[in-house]
Amino acid sequence: MPATVEPGPDRLARRRTAGSWLYLLPAALLLTGVFAVPLAESFVLSLQKDAGMAGTAGWAGLHNYAGELSSGVFWQVAWQTALWTVGVVGLTLVVSFVLASLLRSPFRGRTACRTLLMIPWASSIAVSAVVWQFGFAPNGLIDRTLQLFGLSSLIEPWLANTPQSMVVLILVGVWVSVPFSTVMILAGMSGIPHELYDAAALESSRALHSERYITLPLLRHVLLIATMSNFVVVFNSFPIIYVMTGGGPINRTNILATYLYQEAFQDLEFGHASAVAVLVSVFLLSVTFVYVRVLVHPRRRYERVAKVG
Helix, strand or coil, X not given: CCCCCCCCHHHHHHHHHHHHHHHHHHHHHHHHHHHHHHHHHHHHHHCEEEECECCEEEECXXXXXXXXXXCHXXXXXXXXXXXXXXXXXXXXXXXXXXXXXXXXCCCCCHHHHHHHHCHHHHCCHHHXXXXXXXXXXXXXXXXXXXXXXCCHHHCCCCCCCCCHXXXXXXXXXXXXXXXXXXXXXXXXXXXXXXXXXXXXHHHCCCHHHHHHHHHHHHCHHHHHHHHHHHHHHHHCCCHHHHHHCCCCCCXXXXXXHHHHHHHHXXXXXXXXXXXHHHHHHHHHHHHHHHHHHHHHHHHHXXXXXXXXX
16 A cells, blocks of 8 residues: 655645635625625715715715815814724723722722622613703702802803813713723733732732732733723714714814714715715724734744744
């Protein structure tokens, strides 16, 4: 009988690669149908003229893009989107890190505190927005609480004036986003060896030194993932602003997600709305590319160095 020839390492590597792509094929087809096809249709629609409910009326080229990029309202909404995103994501990370640090240490009632922390996450975002809308309504819970403590002079039309309305929206966004980020950071902290903190305690009595020189460096990847996840979700957030202010007063709380909805389904400017959607998609893809460069490539360089060593 002829001797059996064992496949070489190159052939085995090709087989493993082919098998990996085969396992990824169903997810790739699903993502193509859910994301790639609608994005392509949006791009085609962004190059066409609007004809109201009748659909489109011929090609417009880049006219829709030029109209949006030369619009003062678009840039105002883009600036408000940046303010909203940075405010919510930044405060969420700070609050989540503090809460995770507190919940990491054992104390009486820690389990109950962890359970209460998950309530905003377990509730629907739209439901939370409705509850906070009633809370900040004229003569609502916030106003009555201020009156109860003799602070009536601090009462404001919270959702009718700026910048109070944007501040309120950011605080509600933080309220909704903190549980998820806290769980991620807490999971990352649980993987840090306690021996490092014991060694740091022998060198310095300040707890902040341990957080700065041990916790933060070892949580770098977790914080980057939490930042990116929150960034994408908050940037495209719709329910909080739509339910609480509807983008008002006078577009002062609109972000790109609600602005896009208004152009498409209220003004029936489907071409302009599609142009905004394409611009937002390009921006998010660019941010994702930078994120991959920051998070993935340093890890690959570290693995190459470790392999050489």
